[in-house]
Structure formats: structure tokens, C-alpha cells
Amino acid sequence: MAKKLDINAAAPKKSFWNLKRKENMNGYLFILPWLIGAAALFIFPIYRSLEMSFSNIINYTDYTIEFAGLEHYKNALTGDTEYLNSLFNNIKNMLQTVPFVNVFSLLIAVMLNRKFKGRTLFRAIFFLPVILGSGFAMSQLMNQGVDQQAMETVKEVLLPRQVAIYLGEELTNAISVFLNLISTILWKCGVPIVIYLAGLQGVPSSLYEAARVDAATEWEMFWLITLPMITPMMLLNMVFTVVDSFTDSQNWLLRLIERTSFSGDFEYEYAAAMAWIFFVWIIALIAVIFLVMRPFINKVKDN
Template sequence: MTGKKLSLERKKMLAGYVYIAPWAIGFALFMLYPLIYSLWLAFHEVVGVGNFDLEPVGWGNFNKAFVLDTQFIPLFISVVQDAVINTPLILVFSLFIAILLNHKIRGRAFFRAAFFLPVLIGSGLAMQQLLYAGVGKDTLVNGIGVPEEVFLYMGPTFSQIVFDMLSRLTVIFWKTGVQILLFLAGLQGISLSLYESARCDGATEWEMFWKITLPLISPIILLNLVYTCVDSFTDINNRMMVYIKDTAFTKIEMGYASGMGWIYFLFIFLLLIIVFASTRRLVVYTGEK
């Protein structure tokens, strides 16, 4: 009995399952139960911390977030505004730097490492120690090279605008390491023969960018868009994440914190669905039939 040979599409599908299998197993073992329990906890309130006794409150925690809590809605809107502004700026800047680093220039390896260094410093314990040591927004902005005396001559309104712009630039510089590497991988995957053929037809660099580069790296743009959104909403310095954590472990309102967490999670989930739906026709997959 001769078995059927696997088609190329089926082999790619199986390879994809193999790659995601470690994540799926880890999620099922370590994340699935806490996720379900947090949803259960969102409809209860902890009345006895020692014994962790729960009292059903129905939709009370969700009602408290939208109606009673005066901090949740303004904080939520502020976090969304920051993400909406920072995400396109990060994508444009990282794509620009990736295009520059993709050319043969002196010190290319050094600049790649320099842009990726904040990813290593800003993760986990290292970033926490820097924050505890007082390396906050003020220190980072002053590190750009603007003396404090300059702000005194600008006036309170204009100096606040400049300070906010420099703070946002600091965030953009700090958050582009992974995106630059992904864009570099996408750019290096484009065949040079496409550019050579376009030059023979008289195409300019600007035309090749819009007709070749941008369409072929559109899957990487979508990947970076999703990554940047998730990274922005779940960052260690995100004020909503800090507020949820303080509510759970400082105020010991774990049920209410779970409710806010699920509201936050559902918003991010719906946002990603909108992103995928709105960009479905714009993304070019070269392997499609």
C-alpha cells in the first residue's frame, strides 16, 4: 500500500504546528487555568484573605469600573491615546532605520546592536532596578541633552509641550529594537533581482519603495503592528497595568482587579481583530496562489 505524499502546503502547515507546539503546551499547562480562574474571580469578591473566601457579586465589578470608579475611564482613555500616537511613530521610525541599516555602511553591526540594546535593558529585572534607582522619564529626557535652564525660559506651557515631545521621542527610541530586527529580516528576504529589473525599466528609488519594498514587507508591517500594540498595552510602565496590580495586591480587591483586567483584555482582543480585518486586503503574501 503506497501512502500519499504530503503536498507543500500540508508540509508548511505541519511545520507551523510544530513551531507553535511548545507555546501551546506551555499555555495549556501554566496559563489556561489561571486565565479561567481570573474570569471566575471577576464575578466574585474576596471577603476573607486568609481563607480566600469568595462572595458572588455578579456584574458588580464591571459596573464599578464603568460607573463608580472615577480613575478607571480617564486612565483607560489616556493609555489608549498614548498607544494610538506611539504605535505609528514607532513603526515609521523602525522601518526608516531598518532601511538605512540594510545598506552597506560602516559600523552596521554596531548600530544594529545599539538599537537592540534597550530591548535587553528594558526587560525584566534590569528595567525594574533602573526605575527603582530613579531613572525615570525626567532622567531619560535630560539625557537627550536639554538643560533644565532652557525650560525655564520657555514658559510653563511651551516647556510642557517640548517636554512631552522629548518624552515621546524617548519612548520611540526605547521601543524600536525588535521592530527594526523584524523589518531587517523582511528587507533581506526581498530578492535583489526585483530591484535590478525595476532599475532597468527606469524606476526611481521612491517608486521601488512603494511598488516593491512596501508591498513585500506588508506581512512584517502587520506583525510589527500587532507586536507594538500588545507591547504598548502590556508594558511594565503602563499606568493601567500598574493600577490593576495595585488594586489587586495593595488594596486587596482581587475580584475588582480581575474585572478591570478582563475589560482591558477584551478591548485589546477586539482591537487586534479590527487590525486584522482592516489590513486583510492590504497585506501581500507571496506564497499565495
């Protein structure tokens, strides 16, 4: 009885630590390590890098700098043909790979999502590039065009020589160009396939059952149920494909930036400016992806 009274007596006392403040405090307690990390490992380097890209380093021992305005940006965008070429190639590559990777990984995921024997084995195989593909030698192999050799063999299966002669040279060439493109694309599909699989598993089966009762075909169900339900995954995958291309060893632009900064003349300022231009392009691309995808995603939520 006495205890109960105590609690009641304590309640009206106004403390600085009201519930809201306590909640805020707990939140900050949890993200405290991140705040420290963000300040030291993200915000500060970003600030320094931006500052550097607008200035010249006078002294390389303590990195005193002198404001130089837009000089490096101007040099990169007007004078440097190597940089401009890699930038345009990069833009072209991304516009090519992002849709193709999405289509192919969705196709593979839909196939893997069906119940058939050996499904676990196939899943393990399709995830293999993620486990091993990011290593040094694998990227070397890809640069040597080993993946293209694989496609040659596949081409012989799909398109025997007799058929190829019958189709004529031009069509055959077009097909082999297409197949070569696929081989480089398939290798980027590891994580997107897994993300799509997760998405497909999340589509409630009651929707399909209802559609089947209404005599919908598999084809209709794919376009009217599966595809609208996994648009969030599509958005995620597109962003992932763009981000994934940074770590790609075939990204010549990033190699150029690295070469400028860490070998030869140590042109930190110029490299920083080049990296920032690249980053602006990436953010612009992601913004476009979001804007294009947004109406489709909202539609699903409204339904």
C-alpha cells in the same frame, strides 16, 4: 524472499493504528507538554479569573466565592475615575505610539539595511534597549525623564539657538514637543527594527534589479517594492508594539491593577474585572489592526 512475503502478509491486516491515527498520535506526543501547561497554567487561571471577576470572595483562606453578577465591571466603568482615566490615557497612548513606532523603526531599518561602514556597530546600538532596557533601573531612568534630556541635546544640534529665534517661539515649541515624543518612541523601537531588518533582507534582490533596469528611482522602489513586500512585518510589529506595552513600567493601568490586587485591600475580584476590561480593549485593538491591514497583505500574496 521470505521477509518480503511477511511484509505483504502484514499489510492487509487492519490495525487500529492506521496511518492517520498514528500521525495524530505523533502530533499529540509533541504537544503533550504544552497541553498539560495550557490546562494548568492558562485555561484554569483564565477560568478562575473570569469566575472571580463576576463574584465576591467570602472566605480568603479557601477562596469560596459568591456570585455577584456584573457588579465589579459596573463599578470599574462607572464609579472609578482613576481607572477610567488610566484606561483612556492608555488608549490615547497606544493610538499615538503604535503608528509612530512603526514609522520610525521602518526608517531606521531601511537606513541600517544599506551597505555602509559601521553598520554592525549601529545595529548593535539600536538593539541595546532590548538587552538592557527592560531592567528595573532603566525604567526608573525613563520615568525621571533622562531620555528627554538626550533630546534637548539633539535639539541644539538640529536647531541652533539662532535658528530657533528666527523661527519664532511657537514653531520652536511645537518642534520640541515633537522631539520629546520621538525620544519616548525611539526607545520602543528595538525589536521592531530587528523584525523590519529581517523583512528587508527577505525581499528578493531580483525585484530591485528589474526595477533598476526600468529606470526606477530609489524613492519609487521604496513605495512600490519595499513597502508592499514587508506588510506582513508591519502587521507583526503593530501587534508586537501593542503587546510590548504590557511590560512597560509606564503603563499606569497595569500598575493600578497590581496595586488593587497585591497591596492594600487585596481586592482580587475587582482587580480581575479591571484586567479583563483591559484585555477586551487590547483584543479589540488587535482585531482592528488585523482588519485594516488585511487587504494590503492579501494583495501582496495575489501578486
